[in-house]
Amino acid sequence: MTTVDLPLVRASGLTKHFGDFEAVRGIDVEVRRGEAFGFLGPNGAGKSSTMRMVACTSPRTGGDLRVLGMDPDVDGPRIRSRIGVVPQEDNLDTELTARQNLEVYGRYFGLSRAHVRSKAVELLDFAQLADRADHEVEPLSGGMKRRLTIARSLVNDPDLLLLDEPTTGLDPQARHLLWDRLFRLKQSGVTLIITTHYMDEAEQLCDRLVVMDGGRIAAEGSPQDLIARHSTREVLELRFAPGDQDAVVPVVTPLADRVEVLPDRLLLYTADGDGVLDAVHARGVRPLSSLVRRSSLEDVFLRLTGRTLVD
């Protein structure tokens, strides 16, 4: 007898409407056990609506959805008992202590007092909040609150962890600490689903991701796949003094595979950045500064959605 692992999440033709507004317009997604899966997209792309449907806190409008093999419309509480959710906005009880937040939450999952007590100690340690365990949550920094929210989502040892923009609004140090914690979770076998509008976050954490735009999926693959498929190997960035840029566009366009015009710079897509830079100089174009770099997910995003990411 062979056993085939079903995907932990399987959506087909999934839609979500709010009145006349179509937030999610028929998406097909499969998330496999043990992977870190990302939803990348600008605000309003439908990422959070999708996450809330997967989290079984928002009923779907149409299509089919299975989470852990079950239908959220039928088995919502059972599914929720086995997943962890980190919402976009923290909803900790800020008038309780960090420890109490974990203990109360754990009790909702039917866990015994003794179990949540020891689990809270373990999670406070994991979130590097042991020295704040018995402090009220209110005065904690944004990064600490976020770590506590992540710790809270782990109180039931979830099979699947959903993180909706886990690091939005955090300073770089706090983000790196969080990434480290998420990476450890992944290593320990927890399946992660992450929404983000940070390209570096998606590249660092996600094995596979979809780019969402306007409620639809624009592309799917690993970060490397997507870059290989939708961008060139290198990118030449040219900066000009305000107002000088427009005149240069027709001059440099024939030199590259593709040119993106951003408000503050030009992006020239090519396999050979240095070569194109030489050619640019040879045509007498003098940018204020130039930079040759490898293509990133941000370039894929620009290509697919025709615009830069905005908060």
Add this chain to the structure above:
Amino acid sequence: MTRTTIPASRSTGVVVGPVRATWLSVESHWLWYRRNWRSSAFSTFLGPVLFLLAMGFGFGSQVRPGAATGGLSYVEHLVPALLVTTAIQNANFDSTYAVFSAFKWSKTYWGAVATPLTPGQVFAGQLTWNALRLGASLAVFLAVAGLLGALTGPAVLWAWVFALLAGTAFSAVVVAWTATRRTDSAFNGLFRFVVMPMTLFTGAFFPMSDLPSWTWPLAWITPAWHGIELSRGAAFGTLGPVALLGHVAYLSALVVVGAVLGRRYFTRRLAV
């Protein structure tokens, strides 16, 4: 043979039954209360006692016992009714700002419904907690009134039962209504134009017969009036069985209506 399967769960979470789930929600309110009871101590305990002193003993010293007080001293006559108006006033905050905050400011309801708990259970937990808290605060009030010698006898304990029923009826309806509010702007109006008139003009401090008769139907729809009729009637043994059943039926109906609507509105708001 090929078997498709979701691998065994390593998760420790389980779904608890509806009663236990409601109780877990109550437990979280209790934990919060244990840390933060000081902030509400004045409004729930001291405020009503000051009212008892000022109105019952102060103002009451000017009122001669008579037909209007059932032959009792004013303060003795007042206590069962004051218990009801205190219940309504205490229920007011717990059913408006506290609930609204959990939707909009602290967002703690949103955290709870991401667990196996359902919106209906979160509502049931809130209402149960409100009732328990009312019961405790009314018991303290009654004990203080007893120490001050304002109680007529053990029958006054019935006043506690009916004040609790009236306060819970009010709370059920208001919690349900609060779940439909998108801003907190209406809560002031509720206090000024519903709770205060309900406290002052439903017979607690002076007989309603002193008011123009067109105001009576307004009083009859309030939980306060039914609560006061029950509470005084039971405390002083002046309540007939028909009146008893009628008032209890009305207040119980309010609890049921509030519970049905509250469950529906919590679900509508939290599962979008």
